[in-house]
Amino acid sequence: MNDSSDIIIVGGGMVGACMALAAAREGFQVTLLEPRQPSLEWTGDDFDIRVSALTRTSETILRNLDVWHSMQQRRATAYENMHVWDRKGFGEVHFAAEDVGAPNLGHIVENRVIVASLWEQITHQANIKHVADVEIVSIEREGDQTKLIASNDDVLSASLVIGADGARSSVRELVGLTASTSSYDQEGVVCTVKAEQGNASTAWQRFMPTGPLALLPMNEEYFSIVWSTSPEQAQSLVNASEESFNLELTQASEAVCGKLSVVGERAAFPLRKLKAERYVLDGVALIGDAAHVIHPLAGQGVNLGFLDAAMLMDVLIEARAHRESIGAMGVLRRYERARKGHNLAVQSAMDGFKHLFSNNNPALSLIRNLGLGVAHHVSPLRRQFERVALGEGVAVPSLGKRL
Numbered sequence: 193m194n195d196s197s198d199i200i201i202v203g204g205g206m207v208g209a210c211m212a213l214a215a216a217r218e219g220f221q222v223t224l225l226e227p228r229q230p231s232l233e234w235t236g237d238d239f240d241i242r243v244s245a246l247t248r249t250s251e252t253i254l255r256n257l258d259v260w261h262s263m264q265q266r267r268a269t270a271y272e273n274m275h276v277w278d279r280k281g282f283g284e285v286h287f288a289a290e291d292v293g294a295p296n297l298g299h300i301v302e303n304r305v306i307v308a309s310l311w312e313q314i315t316h317q318a319n320i321k322h323v324a325d326v327e328i329v330s331i332e333r334e335g336d337q338t339k340l341i342a343s344n345d346d347v348l349s350a351s352l353v354i355g356a357d358g359a360r361s362s363v364r365e366l367v368g369l370t371a372s373t374s375s376y377d378q379e380g381v382v383c384t385v386k387a388e389q390g391n392a393s394t395a396w397q398r399f400m401p402t403g404p405l406a407l408l409p410m411n412e413e414y415f416s417i418v419w420s421t422s423p424e425q426a427q428s429l430v431n432a433s434e435e436s437f438n439l440e441l442t443q444a445s446e447a448v449c450g451k452l453s454v455v456g457e458r459a460a461f462p463l464r465k466l467k468a469e470r471y472v473l474d475g476v477a478l479i480g481d482a483a484h485v486i487h488p489l490a491g492q493g494v495n496l497g498f499l500d501a502a503m504l505m506d507v508l509i510e511a512r513a514h515r516e517s518i519g520a521m522g523v524l525r526r527y528e529r530a531r532k533g534h535n536l537a538v539q540s541a542m543d544g545f546k547h548l549f550s551n552n553n554p555a556l557s558l559i560r561n562l563g564l565g566v567a568h569h570v571s572p573l574r575r576q577f578e579r580v581a582l583g584e585g586v587a588v589p590s591l592g593k594r595l
C-alpha cells in the first residue's frame with residue numbers, strides 16, 4: 193500500500209482523535225493510525241474507571257467540534273465546587289463556580305465517552321482514512337514529505353506526521369526526539385464508588401502524607417476516585433476485599449460524603465512524569481501525552497493535550513493561508529513556542545502541590561503541628577490552582593473560543 197495525505201496522525205486516543213477531527217473539518221486530508229476503532233455503543237450500565245476532569249476550555253473545544261452534545265447524551269457530570277483539605281478541622285480550601293461567575297468548574301467524563309463521541313464524528317468525515325493494522329518501523333523525511341515505513345514495506349506519506357500515540361510514543365522514539373522521564377514513586381488507584389450521602393456536585397481532593405486522594409463526582413451519588421499512594425499501598429488497596437477497601441477509603445475521605453462503597457473493578461496505574469525536550473522536527477510534531485505526562489492530581493493531562501491539538505490547528509491553518517508547507521520547521525516551531533511553556537508551567541505547579549504535601553516536607557509538618565492547615569499556606573497557590581482547574585491563564589486557540 194502506498195498512501196498519501198496531508199497529515200498522518202499516529203494514535204486515535206482522546207487527543208489524536210480530537211486532532212484528526214479538527215484537521216478534517218478544516219479540509220485537510222487525514223490518515224489516522226489506531227490499532228482498533230473504539231466501540232461507539234453505549235448502554236451506560238457501568239462506569240469506565242478512567243475518567244477526565246475537563247476544563248471549560250476543553251468543553252468549548254469539544255463543542256466547536258460538535259462532539260459535546262453526544263458526550264452529554266452519553267454521560268458527563270458538571271461539578272460546581274471543589275474542596276481541598278488535608279485534615280478535618282485543620283483548614284480547608286473551597287472554591288465554587290459562583291465565585292468565578294461560571295455555571296460550573298468543569299465536567300467529569302469517562303474516557304470511553306470522550307473517545308466514542310469523537311470517533312462518532314470521525315466516521316462521518318469522508319476525508320479521514322482510518323488505518324488499523326500498521327506497524328511502523330521507520331520514519332524518514334524526503335523533500336517536503338514525511339514517510340512512515342511499515343513492517344510489511346507499505347509506505348504512508350504526508351506533509352506532516354503527528355505523534356499522538358501516548359506516553360510510550362513510537363513516533364517520538366523513531367524520530368529520535370528525546371524525553372526525560374521520572375517516576376513519582378506512586379501509583380494511582382482508580383475505581384468508581386457509591387457515596388452514601390451523594391457527591392454534592394463537588395470534586396474533593398484530600399492531600400495526605402502518602403499522596404493525594406481525588407474524588408470526582410459522577411451523576412448524583414457516585415465518584416470516580418484517583419488515590420495516589422506508594423506502589424505497596426496501591427497494590428494492597430487493589431487486592432483488598434471490598435469490605436476492607438471500602439473501610440480504608442471511607443476513612444481516607446474522612447467520611448465527607450458518608451460511607452463509600454466500590455462498584456466494579458479496581459486498578460492501579462504507575463504515575464510517571466515525562467517531558468519531551470522538543471515537540472517538533474521537520475515534518476513531525478508531538479501532541480498530548482507523547483509530548484508531556486503530568487501527575488493526575490487536578491486532572492489536567494488531556495486538557496493540555498486538547499490545547500496542543502487546537503493550537504497546532506491554528507498554526508497549520510495560518511501556514512496554509514500563507515502558502516507555507518505545513519511540515520516546515522519554522523511553522524511547527526510556532527506551535528512548540530505556543531504550547532511548551534504552558535505545559536511545563538502546569539507540570540511544575542502540580543509537582544509543587546505534590547511536594548508541598550508530601551510526607552517528608554518539614555515545612556508542612558510544622559504547619560500541621562501549629563494547626564494552621566492547608567488554608568493559610570495554600571492560599572497563594574489557590575488562585576493558581578483555580579486557574580489551572582478552569583484552564584485559564586493560557587493563550588487560548590481559536591477552537592477554545594466560543595464560535
Ligand SMILES: Cc1cc2nc3c(=O)[nH]c(=O)nc-3n(C[C@H](O)[C@H](O)[C@H](O)COP(=O)(O)OP(=O)(O)OC[C@H]3O[C@@H](n4cnc5c(N)ncnc54)[C@H](O)[C@@H]3O)c2cc1C
Nearest residue numbers: 203205206207244245357358380480481488491492493494
Ligand atoms: C490514574 C490517571 C488518572 C488520570 N486522570 C485524568 C483527569 O482527570 N483529567 C485529565 O485531563 N487527564 C487525566 N489523566 C491523564 C490522561 O489520561 C492522559 O493525559 C490522556 O489519556 C492522554 O491522551 P492521549 O490521547 O495523548 O494519549 P493516550 O490516551 O495514551 O492515547 C494514545 C493512543 O495512541 C494509540 N497508539 C499507541 N501507539 C500506537 C501506534 N504505534 N500506532 C497507532 N496507534 C498507537 C493508542 O492505542 C491510544 O489510542 C489521568 C491519567 C492517569 C494515569
